[in-house]
Amino acid sequence: MxxxxxxxxxxxxxxxxxxxxxxxxxxxxxxxxxxxxxxxxxxxxxxxxxxxxxxxxxxxxxxxxxxxxxxxxxxxxxxxxxxxxxxxxxxPDIRGIIDVGGQDSKSILLDKNGQVENFAMNDKCAAGTGRFIEVMANALEVRLDQLGDFSLRADKASKISSICTVFAESEVISMIAGLQKRENIIAGIHESAAARVAILAFKVKIKEPVMMTGGVAKNKGMVAALEKRLGFKLIVGDFAxxxxxxxxxxxxxxx
Missing domain, CATH: 3.30.420.40 (ATPase, nucleotide binding domain)
Incomplete structure (x- = not known):
């Protein structure tokens, strides 16, 4: 069947x-x-x-x-x-999931049978979602599939202080005008998004091993920023x- x-x-x-x-x-x-x-x-x-x-x-x-x-x-x-x-x-070994999609992000805690024990979801704000990253990529004139490579070449992540996507975009535009390196700005965008997602992971007391799912899992810069924030490695499968x-x-x- x-x-x-x-x-x-x-x-x-x-x-x-x-x-x-x-x-x-x-x-x-x-x-x-x-x-x-x-x-x-x-x-x-x-x-x-x-x-x-x-x-x-x-x-x-x-x-x-x-x-x-x-x-x-x-x-x-x-x-x-x-x-x-x-x-x-x-x-079957996975106990935690971090899913970052286009409009929301989720952290899910699983038991040994794959049943959901707890979850937290950010669905009221674009910060920490694929849409947030997409808006910033457009402002920087960088394709989404190039973001990961750009951010991994950064020597220092720019500081994005706004949690609102609209205000954060204004910050990025100011950084561009200030001639900050594009690689550093992108690394800062990933760190800002990762900070929002990590809050959800800590909220559910996520346990390792943790798999990252969703389209944003294909962005190795975002994966690296999340790993740095969480303090452990994430598993990203071929079908995230x-x-x-x-x-x-x-x-x-x-x-």
């Missing part, structure tokens, strides 16, 4: 397939303005990738901020549960961005 999970995030839509309790395939596309269309598109693209049809899918679970819009799913479930399930499926969709697919197999 094949099971599907669809995760509609604010920036990207992800889909995953599980067969015989193993990951079969994943796919990621930009969400765009219509979450239902994104869900249909990412699901159909994934089916085409593995050359199977919709009739081969036994059950579908949707998750993410746009989960309720996926009207062809059998059930919608929260990101917290799906990220916990996906992480435990990929690595698709973790929620993987968890949704696993949960679909249990319906």
């Amino acid at each position: 094949i099971y599907a999970g669809i995760d509609i995030g604010s920036s990207t839509a992800k889909a995953a397939l599980i067969k015989d309790n193993r990951l079969l395939a994943t796919h990621v596309i930009p969400t765009g303005y219509n979450p239902l269309n994104a869900g249909i598109a990412v699901f159909e693209a994934l089916l085409e990738k593995v050359t199977i049809s919709k009739t081969d899918i036994a059950a579908i679970v949707s998750t993410g901020y746009g989960r309720a819009s996926i009207n062809f799913a059998d059930k919608a479930m929260t990101e917290i549960i799906c990220h916990g399930t996906g992480t435990h499926f990929m690595n 961005q698709e973790n929620g969709a993987i968890g949704a697919a696993v949960l679909a197999s249990r319906l």
